[in-house]
Amino acid sequence: MKKAGTRSGSLEERARQNTVRLGAWTAAWLITMALAVFGPTFLWTSKTLSLVAILVNLVVGAFMLIANKRHLDGLDELQRKIQIDAMALALGVGLVAGLAYSTADIVEVIAFDAEISYLVMLVSVVYLLGILLGRRRYQ
Numbered sequence: 001m002k003k004a005g006t007r008s009g010s011l012e013e014r015a016r017q018n019t020v021r022l023g024a025w026t027a028a029w030l031i032t033m034a035l036a037v038f039g040p041t042f043l044w045t046s047k048t049l050s051l052v053a054i055l056v057n058l059v060v061g062a063f064m065l066i067a068n069k070r071h072l073d074g075l076d077e078l079q080r081k082i083q084i085d086a087m088a089l090a091l092g093v094g095l096v097a098g099l100a101y102s103t104a105d106i107v108e109v110i111a112f113d114a115e116i117s118y119l120v121m122l123v124s125v126v127y128l129l130g131i132l133l134g135r136r137r138y139q
Contacts, residue, residue: 072084085130086131101119
């Protein structure tokens with residue numbers, strides 16, 4: 001009986017470590033994104049430095065994706081299902097809404113340019129709602 005508790009504890013500890021690792025890589029990715037976006041305005045004028053900042057952001061982003069995969073692999077089946085369902089919902093909404101948004105811009109139905117940041121915010125909110133609804137559903 002003690003071994004079962006140990007396994008559960010090690011699963012919880014591994015999930016916690018994976019979550020912390022994912023959070024760290026996500027924070028690093030956000031910082032490198034901010035550096036790539038705002039660096040040319042406030043820190044440098046060199047196109048080469050901008051390219052380096054973008055490449056660093058891509059590399060850090062790849063490590064963030066690996067951390068996300070490890071995070072998902074470390075979850076129990078129910079938590080993994082909730083996460084994957086939320087990701088599927090966010091992907092679907094992002095694809096459908098993103099293409100509609102882009103089309104509205106192309107055919108000039110909207111008076112402003114379609115900005116990717118709005119789509120990123122939509123996908124993020126839908127993903128968060130998907131997780132919250134999934135957790136509530138399986139309580």
